[in-house]
Amino acid sequence: MRLILLGPPGAGKGTQAQRLVERHGIPQLSTGDMLRAAVANGTEIGKRAKAIMDAGQLVSDAIVNQIVSDRIDEADCRKGFILDGFPRTVAQAEALTEMLAQKGQKLDAVIELKVDEAALVERMKKRVADTVAAGGSVRGDDNPESFAKRLDEYRQKTAPLSAYYRETGELVTIDGMQDMDTVTAEIEEILAKAN
Template structure:
């Protein structure tokens, strides 16, 4: 199963991805980790990325997609994967779709964790206030507000993009952690008998 978890900073994407990885064997693929691994391994695309990063420049979409392309061909992702940190905008989503289509593949689903920005801000303010006092809470809330602004400007348009392609599934990300997990599993059809979904993944 090939997945993307979509949602703003603080929505719990990392937590839910780890739960899916632990329970179903879907590998969480972080673009940052993949870049570092490709550079360390000295792959062709890794060498290109290393040269670009050495100049202090952002790695272009086509290079990141090339690294993802190499990574998803490795045997440890045979049961599926969850992309973490990519795509961040529609241009990246289009590049990803083109790469997958070239392999005769496509995403199975994009799961949106629907959350309330105001409540996210309240949560981080509360956590910061408990650990580091009032001023620190203000700093954290301000930083999150900026990240949320970037998300809504650049990444949120992916919701409409994937909805138009019939890939989007939305769950209530404001529920308790276990309930969010249950909703994701239900949306992906993973609450059926284990043999059923495993057969779909392995072809056995």
């Protein structure tokens, strides 16, 4: 099972990905984690990425695409994977489609969690209040201003992926405002139909 979860920050992608990891025994592949691992392991592509990051520059799509491709080839991805934070742009989505085709694979599903953005801000405020009440530490970007910027960046850069995957016929949309168990059940239904 190879899938992408789309949706703005706070939509519940992380929670649903963890449930899928536990239920299906497939890894959640985070772009940030993959980049750090490639650098830490001193792979050829990791060395190139490290030099770029050390210079304070953004890693190019070509390098990110190669890191993703290498990671997908690892043994724990044989049964599938959940992509987290990749693709972020239509160009990366096109590269992913081509990359998978070269490996004789394709995506089984692209699932978008549709949410009400105003409700997301309230959800974020509640999460912060609950975390503080429990004595936990709050993420530095868990405030209304930072969250609004993250939502705006999502709308500008990542939201066009919805249109791309709608055109390819791969996009399935779920109401992400439902309770977590209902969202999980709907994702499982989609995956059952895909296999």
